[in-house]
Amino acid sequence: MNAPLLFAGLALLVASALAQAEMQALDDQQLSDVQGAGFGFVLDNILLDANNATITITINDITNGSGQNVPISVKEFYLGATGSNKGANLNPVTIGRLSSPFTLDLNKGENLRTLRDDGVWVQTTPSNVAVLALTFPERLTGTAGQACISGYAAAGSNCSSRASEKADLGIRFDFQVAAGRTDILNIDIAELAMDGSYLRLWGDSARSQLVGEMRLNLYAKSLTVMSCAAGATNCATAAEQEARTITATNLYANIGLGYGKSQPLLFDVNSNGQFTLELPNPTSGGTTAAARNTLATDFYANAPRTNLVIDNLKMGSGSYSTGGYNFGYNAIQGLTINYLKVTSHDL
Amino acid sequence: MTFRRIEWLFLWLALLLPALAHSELQPMADDALSATSGQGGVYLSGDFSINKSGGVLWTTPTSNVASTWTANQRSCATLGASSPEDCGMRIAIRAEAAGGWYVLDNMKGIFSFDGLTLRTRFIDSGFNGDGSSFNQDTLEFGLPNEMKFQDARFTFAVANQGGWRNKAGTAANGGDATYQQTNIFSAKVDGSIRMQGNVLVFPKN
Numbered sequence: 001m002n003a004p005l006l007f008a009g010l011a012l013l014v015a016s017a018l019a020q021a022e023m024q025a026l027d028d029q030q031l032s033d034v035q036g037a038g039f040g041f042v043l044d045n046i047l048l049d050a051n052n053a054t055i056t057i058t059i060n061d062i063t064n065g066s067g068q069n070v071p072i073s074v075k076e077f078y079l080g081a082t083g084s085n086k087g088a089n090l091n092p093v094t095i096g097r098l099s100s101p102f103t104l105d106l107n108k109g110e111n112l113r114t115l116r117d118d119g120v121w122v123q124t125t126p127s128n129v130a131v132l133a134l135t136f137p138e139r140l141t142g143t144a145g146q147a148c149i150s151g152y153a154a155a156g157s158n159c160s161s162r163a164s165e166k167a168d169l170g171i172r173f174d175f176q177v178a179a180g181r182t183d184i185l186n187i188d189i190a191e192l193a194m195d196g197s198y199l200r201l202w203g204d205s206a207r208s209q210l211v212g213e214m215r216l217n218l219y220a221k222s223l224t225v226m227s228c229a230a231g232a233t234n235c236a237t238a239a240e241q242e243a244r245t246i247t248a249t250n251l252y253a254n255i256g257l258g259y260g261k262s263q264p265l266l267f268d269v270n271s272n273g274q275f276t277l278e279l280p281n282p283t284s285g286g287t288t289a290a291a292r293n294t295l296a297t298d299f300y301a302n303a304p305r306t307n308l309v310i311d312n313l314k315m316g317s318g319s320y321s322t323g324g325y326n327f328g329y330n331a332i333q334g335l336t337i338n339y340l341k342v343t344s345h346d347l
Numbered sequence: 348m349t350f351r352r353i354e355w356l357f358l359w360l361a362l363l364l365p366a367l368a369h370s371e372l373q374p375m376a377d378d379a380l381s382a383t384s385g386q387g388g389v390y391l392s393g394d395f396s397i398n399k400s401g402g403v404l405w406t407t408p409t410s411n412v413a414s415t416w417t418a419n420q421r422s423c424a425t426l427g428a429s430s431p432e433d434c435g436m437r438i439a440i441r442a443e444a445a446g447g448w449y450v451l452d453n454m455k456g457i458f459s460f461d462g463l464t465l466r467t468r469f470i471d472s473g474f475n476g477d478g479s480s481f482n483q484d485t486l487e488f489g490l491p492n493e494m495k496f497q498d499a500r501f502t503f504a505v506a507n508q509g510g511w512r513n514k515a516g517t518a519a520n521g522g523d524a525t526y527q528q529t530n531i532f533s534a535k536v537d538g539s540i541r542m543q544g545n546v547l548v549f550p551k552n
Contacts, residue, residue, distance in 0.1 A: 040551035046490075046544035053496065053538035058425060059531070068427030092544055098474055098481040103551050164475060209443035269447030273507030273527035344505070346529055 038105020038133075045092035050077040064178055073174040076186070084168040086188040086224075093167050100137045100160035100195075107131055109260065114215065114304055115139050115158070115196060117254075117334075122302045124213060125260035131202045136217075137161055139196040148193060148219040152250040152311060155219055159195040166191045172229070184229050191221035196254075204264060212265050213258030215304055223248045243316045243323065250311035256304030257337075262295050263303065270343075279340040299336075306335040388466025388487075398435040398455040399498075404511075407433050416513055418521030423453040423502075425533070435500060439509035447507045450528065456499030456536070464489035468547070485547040495539045502533040 055074035062070050078084070081093035096102045109125035112133060116122050119141055125131050139145070139158045146162050149155040170188040177183055194217055201212040226245040228235035235241055258265030262282040270276050282299040286292035309331040316324030405421035411431050416422070422431035435455025439448040468487040472478040506528035516522025 038551055040549050042485075042547045044487075044545040044547050047541065049541040050538075051541075053536055053540045055537075056535040058533045063426055066427060069425045094474065098470065098477040098547075098549075101549075101551065105551065162475065207443075209446060268443050269441075269449055269505040269507075271445055271447055271507055273447045273505055273529065275505045275529070275531070344529055344531075346527070 038103055038107070040096075040098075040101035040103050042094065042096040042098060042101045044094050046079065046095060047081075047090055047092040048077070048079040049087075049090055050074070051087075071176050073176065074171060075174060076170055076172040078171075079167055079169050082163070082166050082168050082191045082221075084170075084190075086190075087168070087170045094165055095161075095167055096137050097160055097162075097165060100140065102137060103133070103135045105133055105135075107133055109202065112200065115141070116302065117305055117307075119158070123261075124302065124304065125200060125202070129202045131200050131260075133198060133200045136194045136197040137165075139217075148195065149221055149250055149252060150191065152221075154309070154311070155250065155252045159193050159219065161193045161195050163191075166193045168192070174229075184227055186224075186226040186229065188224050188226075189220050189222070191219075193219045195219070200260065202260075207266070209266065209268060211258075211260075212267070213260045214255075214265060215257070216253070216255040218255075219252045221250065223251055239317075246313070246315055247318075248310045248313050252307070252309050254305070254307045256306050259299060259303035261302075262299055274346075275342075275344040277340070277342040279337050281339050303336055306332070306337070308332045388464055391463040391465070392461045393463070394457070394459040396457045398433070399457060400433060404437075405434050407431055413513055413515035414517070414522075416516055416520065418513075418516075421511065421513065437511060439506065441509065447505055448509045450502075450504040450506050450509075452502040452504050452511070452528075452530075453533070454501040457497040458494065458499060460491035460494045462489070462491045470547075483549060485549040488546040488548065490542045490544055490546070492541065492543050493539050494542055496536040499536045500534065502530050504528050504530045 055077070057072045057074060058069040059072065064070050076087060078087040078090055079093075080087070080090040084090050107130070108127075109129045109131050110123060110127040112123065112125045112131060113121040114124045121141075137160045140160045141158050144160075145156075145158040146160060147153070147155070147157045148159040150163055168188070168190050169192050170186075172184065172186040175183040175185075196217045197215055199212065199214050201210060203209075204211040224245050224247050226235075226241060228241070228244045230236075230241060235244060258279060259282065262285060263279055266276070266278040266280065268276045268278070282303070283292040283295045286295045311329055313327040313330050314324060315327070316322065318324045318326040404419070406419055408416045408420040408422050408431050411422050411424050411428065413422075421434050423434040424430065424432040433455070435453040437453070438451045440450075441448045464487070466487050466489075467484050469484050470478050471482045474481070506526070508523075508526055511528070512523035512526035513521060514524060514526045514528075
């Protein structure tokens, strides 16, 4: 920079410093109110509709008989307010509450909590680590809790999202298997809430890698999977559509992957370039039998369980006489994963 | 060093202007300040094109047979496609000290939107009764009503090296038989997606 420009810059800086500053020191009381626990965000009057877009997905070089990729077209993708009648009547929806928003924060492991199935908040992340956490609207215990599924008390009433803050979501996949043949999966979810879901990531110094824990909670009034495109041949009338639909009513899933203290979720690419997903043995950190017992006791008491409950599941009409079947109530509850390792291989 | 006349003039102006301006500043009274609320905001329209004609790392070969490519050639056509295609941007991330890489590969395409807004919004009502107890400022990102995509693509893959190497190429052409990349899935978007609403961002205590 040449000299006059430098002087001019200095002159501007000095002049700015002369301007009267109005900054005031925060007193102790004000400072103690500031916790810096990250950002909250709320999706206000959101509507997504990709009906006019052509989205094509190809998965891992899955090929047809001619060695060409099988394209999967994504159609009828929407997210909107409840009562959309499978996306036909889309309205905006507010997801997350100002008092219970989505959050993104960097927190200490000892400050994070997980709601156990018996309603007790427990710490699952190790202490003395900085955890990056993306959290869905948190669940509320006590009287402030809302029904997770309206009209189905068994799903609990500890969601923060009220009926108007649940969403309808749909997506249709068209698998272009061969010329003249397209297989369809049309998925519609009504009154979806995902309260209490989270993804937490931190660095594990002993393993020298990024580890985490994930909890995925899904609550829905109904989930339908239809195997034909609405309006196509044999898929026009309500009876024809019902005959090609799997309907699950009042369903919820709590999927817990990882227990940070002793069984962090390891998702990794190994040095051979293959994807690895691992939940290690929770007692592997103990060197003596007593230490392993302590780890096991803690794991069984506090590790998040996986539940998958469908209040009613039916195929087609649900009636045997018209080719359907009603499976009724189906549930997997209280599942813990003691060890899991999934690795990809090239064929 | 000699200063040209125009440079001296600029220096004097710079010294003089803030001094003059300073004399014009008046403190605002508290009631005047409290009556001021941040109106306005930012309205953004955009048209982005990423690697529409390929990037700088690789040129496009004339065939899809990887063993015939020279050291700086690469085609990102889908399996079984007849003609070669340009490759887009590549980002590789490693989450373990001695591990492999997550790769976002072949990112390219055109994205355009009209009406992305950014402003502050004070909320003390609404939101089904939550607004009045909230009573604070938020940062409001207003989504564009429509976002248009043209041939927008990306591939998610895992690989044992961050940089792409031609596994099938000969050593003379920069080939590396030890390179391993597995494409998990690829996506391509064309057309317009309707996105309406706001994302409200605020500090969370």
